[in-house]
Amino acid sequence: MESLNQPAMLVARARLVKAVAGSLNDAGTSGALIVGGAGTGKTAVTTAVLHELRDHPPYIRLAATPALAAVPFGVLAPHLAELPARDLDSYPAVLQAMTSRLRSRSGRPLFVVDDAQSLDRGTLHLVAQAVATGAAGLLATSGPGTLIPKEFLALWDDGIVAKYELAALNRSEVHQLCEQVLRCDVSPWVSASFSYLAAGNPFMVLSLIEHCRRTGALALRHGVWLLVAEPVLAGFPEADLVHHQLQRLSSEANLAAALVALAGPLSVGQLLRFSNPKAVDALERAGIIEVSRSGDRRVRPASPLIGEIVRRQIPAGRSARLRGSLLALPGGGQLRPEAFRNQVRWAMDCGARVPAADLLRAARLANVALDPNAALRTAAAVGDESFLPQARLQAAYAQFTSGRPRIASGLLQQATGLHGPDEPYLSALLAARLKAVAAERGSGHAPPLNLGPALLPEPAQPARDGVGDINVFDPSGSLTEVEGRLRVVIEGTGAPATIRIPASSLLALIWSAQGRVLAGRALDQQAWQDAKCHELGLPLIDEDLLMRHCLVLTLAGEWDPAAAAIDDYARAYPPRLIRSGGMLQAMRGFSMIRQGRMPEALAAMSLAAEELKVADPWQLRCFVYSVASYAAAAAGDRDAGHEHLAAFRRLPGGEPLVLRLLVEAYSTVAASTLARRDSQSTLTALAELARGQGLRGIETEIRRLALVPGDIPGAAALAICSSAVDGPESALVHDFARAVAGSDATGLMRTGDAALAAGYLRLALESAQQAEWCLTQEADHRRLPAVRAQVQQRLAALGMSPQLGFVDPEPAPALTARESEIRGLVSGGASNAEIAALLRVSERSIERHLYRIFARLGVSRPLDLPGPGSVPR
Numbered sequence: 001m002e003s004l005n006q007p008a009m010l011v012a013r014a015r016l017v018k019a020v021a022g023s024l025n026d027a028g029t030s031g032a033l034i035v036g037g038a039g040t041g042k043t044a045v046t047t048a049v050l051h052e053l054r055d056h057p058p059y060i061r062l063a064a065t066p067a068l069a070a071v072p073f074g075v076l077a078p079h080l081a082e083l084p085a086r087d088l089d090s091y092p093a094v095l096q097a098m099t100s101r102l103r104s105r106s107g108r109p110l111f112v113v114d115d116a117q118s119l120d121r122g123t124l125h126l127v128a129q130a131v132a133t134g135a136a137g138l139l140a141t142s143g144p145g146t147l148i149p150k151e152f153l154a155l156w157d158d159g160i161v162a163k164y165e166l167a168a169l170n171r172s173e174v175h176q177l178c179e180q181v182l183r184c185d186v187s188p189w190v191s192a193s194f195s196y197l198a199a200g201n202p203f204m205v206l207s208l209i210e211h212c213r214r215t216g217a218l219a220l221r222h223g224v225w226l227l228v229a230e231p232v233l234a235g236f237p238e239a240d241l242v243h244h245q246l247q248r249l250s251s252e253a254n255l256a257a258a259l260v261a262l263a264g265p266l267s268v269g270q271l272l273r274f275s276n277p278k279a280v281d282a283l284e285r286a287g288i289i290e291v292s293r294s295g296d297r298r299v300r301p302a303s304p305l306i307g308e309i310v311r312r313q314i315p316a317g318r319s320a321r322l323r324g325s326l327l328a329l330p331g332g333g334q335l336r337p338e339a340f341r342n343q344v345r346w347a348m349d350c351g352a353r354v355p356a357a358d359l360l361r362a363a364r365l366a367n368v369a370l371d372p373n374a375a376l377r378t379a380a381a382v383g384d385e386s387f388l389p390q391a392r393l394q395a396a397y398a399q400f401t402s403g404r405p406r407i408a409s410g411l412l413q414q415a416t417g418l419h420g421p422d423e424p425y426l427s428a429l430l431a432a433r434l435k436a437v438a439a440e441r442g443s444g445h446a447p448p449l450n451l452g453p454a455l456l457p458e459p460a461q462p463a464r465d466g467v468g469d470i471n472v473f474d475p476s477g478s479l480t481e482v483e484g485r486l487r488v489v490i491e492g493t494g495a496p497a498t499i500r501i502p503a504s505s506l507l508a509l510i511w512s513a514q515g516r517v518l519a520g521r522a523l524d525q526q527a528w529q530d531a532k533c534h535e536l537g538l539p540l541i542d543e544d545l546l547m548r549h550c551l552v553l554t555l556a557g558e559w560d561p562a563a564a565a566i567d568d569y570a571r572a573y574p575p576r577l578i579r580s581g582g583m584l585q586a587m588r589g590f591s592m593i594r595q596g597r598m599p600e601a602l603a604a605m606s607l608a609a610e611e612l613k614v615a616d617p618w619q620l621r622c623f624v625y626s627v628a629s630y631a632a633a634a635a636g637d638r639d640a641g642h643e644h645l646a647a648f649r650r651l652p653g654g655e656p657l658v659l660r661l662l663v664e665a666y667s668t669v670a671a672s673t674l675a676r677r678d679s680q681s682t683l684t685a686l687a688e689l690a691r692g693q694g695l696r697g698i699e700t701e702i703r704r705l706a707l708v709p710g711d712i713p714g715a716a717a718l719a720i721c722s723s724a725v726d727g728p729e730s731a732l733v734h735d736f737a738r739a740v741a742g743s744d745a746t747g748l749m750r751t752g753d754a755a756l757a758a759g760y761l762r763l764a765l766e767s768a769q770q771a772e773w774c775l776t777q778e779a780d781h782r783r784l785p786a787v788r789a790q791v792q793q794r795l796a797a798l799g800m801s802p803q804l805g806f807v808d809p810e811p812a813p814a815l816t817a818r819e820s821e822i823r824g825l826v827s828g829g830a831s832n833a834e835i836a837a838l839l840r841v842s843e844r845s846i847e848r849h850l851y852r853i854f855a856r857l858g859v860s861r862p863l864d865l866p867g868p869g870s871v872p873r
Contacts, residue, residue: 059109132155175188255274264298362378400617412431501531549565583620609647680708697725
């Protein structure tokens, strides 16, 4: 592999190659020692260095191997052809022969040694002596730590040779390697996953790329490589590399490696009950295990990939005997989640009986880790009738995470009689998620759900068991009703952290959408910090909190903290990225939209759309396609805009509660821009709907989207709603709106400069565009060229098309046949639920149709709808 991918093995090594070549060209040193573990690219670096050398000295290549290490001077045999066979093991004879050979060369020869740790002692002494006396130079590679020959270390200590360490690649370097090999854009979650699995080892990363392409886990979608399935490590081709390394080690070292792979992380103390310090050190030097430097001294495989390879090489009988030996040891305290899951899996692989409580805990931990396959396996192993409801609940979560809501709903119905501190809450939380999916897909697509008893406490009735309201996250009802349920839980005294923290997070998002940005930001920050202090340990909750945290930050105009939160999650939980990556990209893309960075937003949202096809437990695809179509229209990419808009229209809904009107607004702007028609009346009606629901923050965003140059009434309305929204960005939006309403070009330029300085690039552009329009209305056009140049500069900086916001007004399109039918039913007094039942669609679909009907007819409530025979106002 290394020889076939030399350029890829040199990723992030260019500076090192220059440094090594420089030390060999330097008259002050006689060589260089390149140190690194197996697969770090030592051979590739050596080859590159030799190409960099100025004078190309004569090389004496020594290919050291463990087999030749047992033969005195065996590696020198090709260079001792004239020496009699009887003298091949004589140090004086070999020294004399090699000295003569060195002197016969023109210029100073260079010993090029691969794997110096495998040289025999005599050859090491001879080479070190030749380098120390200046008779030859040295370019050698070696394993790390105590594997470095002491003779070469002495040369380094004396300043005769330089030593260079080859470190593992970091995430960005692994990403660069992936793009170089795949010759296309690569999802950052692919490189993050590979970096985690291979611990940054270049050779292992290259092997993973080829293996995942061959097995179909890695696929090219719309010009981007992404993971569409979990990498299956069975049959991994480079497993022999690890196997050969273990064969060179003692039986004690192999025993320790097996225990760490099967049951780790283990403490050093536990491991030393089966092995010895020398064996543990040998494993660490060989890059098989990693020993933490913290106080607990935990031992784990050097990478998850190595751990899986070692685990698969252990025969079943030996594995069972090892497990029996480990269980015979005195208890070492409660296991950490990773070790607990590994030991439960080990027991199941051995066919041992595992207590039902342990299986349930392992299933729940697997669901938290977004590992539905492991969760299903452990939940299915529960045979105790009294634990079956909890097992079905965990299986339901696993099926939901895997994108099978109908199966999840059936399992949840069977999970009756739940008890314990969290199970009723988890059941109701999953029921609320399934209710949102059922609403998205249409009534009748999922069986009715058994939500269990409502635990919302009455004013005089305390919450049972301190659980609080398990239906607090039910998406039904108005925002006011949802807010009321959330406040009851948060302000009560009996709700545990597992309910209180997610409730605070959701309430913070609602407040931000309502325009209470500062209060929402403060509440969200408290929930975010509380979550870091508590191990909530509930499926999908970490991701819920992250999504809301990013939305709150984005609505507050705090782009950098949102990006940092996404990066922190990706670093902390790389195994989860195959299922959470789409949500992360969606949050990143939405932040870029709010900043005005349209091409970047389009790329992020396009990738999010593809990754959400793998898993979308948060029902974000509709939101993503809407925002992507807007970004494409704004960037002038008409083909991508039409593609995303068509995908949006094929989906019936399902976006998070506070984003529904924004989804309609972004798709409306995209459609009008692509079709060159006016969207002001539609957007104004959507803004009125947002105002009616108390979402002043959402209303402000929609009115900004609706504002075109010279729209004095629209600017006045924007000034009013933005005054009800707090936060620094909203204050600038308010100044902007007042300047537009007053045709104040100077005020607009001042606001634009302030927005630019504060990082609100989109507002800076909008201010410049409005200032340009104002100046065109004045008799004196002397300032106009400078402002036009500013508009063009800001458009170019954001990658936006000048078409956005400058559309030719055309009559709004007529209602479709279905919209006309719904209008007639609403005018006749039918409720949304009745219409949904009559038309056999979901209430969410009816709501979406009504948004469009209201917008096209310029009304904001059902009472104002004209009858089917009336003329729209």
